[in-house]
Amino acid sequence: MSTVNPKTAGSETRRGPGGLAHLLPRTADLTRRQFAQISALARSVCGLNLHSRKRELVKARLHKRLRQLQLDSFDEYLDYLRSDASADELVAMLDALVTNVTSFFRHVEQFEYLVGVVLPRKIAGAAESGRRLRIWSAGCSTGEEAYSIAIAVAETVPHIGAWDVAILATALSTGVLRRASDGVYTAERLRPIPLHLRGKYFTRVQARPKELYRVRENIRPLVHFRRLNLMGLWPMRGTFDVIFCRNVMIYFDKATQDRLIERLREVLAPGGTVFVGHSESLTNPDRGFRYVRPAIYEKP
Ligand SMILES: C[S@@+](CC[C@H](N)C(=O)[O-])C[C@H]1O[C@@H](n2cnc3c(N)ncnc32)[C@H](O)[C@@H]1O
Incomplete structure (x- = not known):
């Protein structure tokens, strides 16, 4: 019977004849x-x-970057980040770290409120305030939120061609924005959309190996995708009637949340509505918003 030497056992497993472990990528350690x-x-x-x-989680997500850059350690990666004057790697790092989970008509009760209360109020006031509608999807990920808003608007606003409608959709990650502006989704992702709306606003562009659908031109021009760091400068002018900033603030520390909420208030028109995620609050503590119902607020 052979005995195993604990000192060499690992290397035998990694490099030994017939072993495959040496073909697997090495995982660099991420120290504190x-x-x-x-x-x-x-x-x-x-x-x-x-x-x-x-x-x-950070180690797992950034490890792919190390491999792509053929770097062996996180120290090398940090040096690379610091020496990259273009900041491209910083963007790639943030792309890898930010969570982009989303879906069509996520938190559907908020869309019901948009369609049932916010838009009818806007339509009723159009004679006075004009047929102009500005909505911001702040933290739009791969675009499902912005296109859901576009569908809701197209379904609710009569004679939409006579309106000046713009839905600004912004995110930090360049990768997700590319996918958002492509507007191509699998049949699986379209599932939360009622069937009759799927046919009206999406067209099938591929049957196999995966069934793929593209957003149709009847809503596509309503949405404008831009890269924007919510912590940076906001170049847009004018105010918004509605802001969706959902499931974004939860990733920020308290001071960053406070600053962001104050800035959202500044760019929201009086009487405007904000939709947030279900674990995000605009009234606790008081930040100058009126609570309407869970995750829905108005600027008085
Ligand atoms: C979890 S997704 C939420 C997507 C969508 N709002 C929803 O609820 O389904 C988080 C989004 O926040 C964006 N995000 C995170 N930090 C950001 C920042 N500092 N500036 C801009 N966008 C940011 C990400 O790019 C991503 O699109």
Whole structure:
């Protein structure tokens, strides 16, 4: 019977004849110090709040970047980040760290409120305030939120051609924005959309191997995708009637949330509506908004 030498057992497994482990990519360690530097960077650039319990998640998400750049350690990666004057790698890092989970008509009761209360009020006031509608999807991810808004508007506003409608959709990540402006989704992703609306606003562009659908031109021009860091400058002029800023603030620390909420208030028209995620609040503490119903607020 052969005995196993614990000192060499690992290397035998990695390199031994017939073993495949040496073909697998090595995983660089992410030390506390390296994690602290990465999270300080993410916090200062885009307000991201990376708790120490997210160390493994950060390591897993950034490991792919290390492999693509053929770097062996997170120290090398940090050096690379600092020396990259174009800041392209910083954007790629944030792309990898930000969560982009979303879906069509997510939190459907908010869309019911948009269609049942907000838009009818806007339509009723059009004679006075004009046929102009501005909506911002702040943190739009892959576009499902913005196109859901566009469908809701197209279904509710009569003679939409006579209106000046613009839905601004912004996100931090360039990768998701590319997908958002392509507007191509799998049949699976379209599932939350009622069947009759799927046919009206999407067209099938591929049957196999995956069934793919593209947003139709009857709503596509209503949506304008732009890259925007919510922590940076906001170049848009004028105010919004409605802002969707859902499931974005939860990733920020308290000070960043406070600053963001104050700025959202500034760009919202009086009487305008804000939709947030279900674990986000605009009235606790008081921040100058009126609570309407869960995750729905108005500017008095
Ligand atoms: C979880 S997704 C939410 C998507 C959508 N609002 C929803 O609720 O389904 C988070 C979004 O926030 C955006 N985001 C996170 N931090 C940001 C920042 N500092 N500036 C701009 N967008 C940011 C991401 O790009 C992503 O699109």
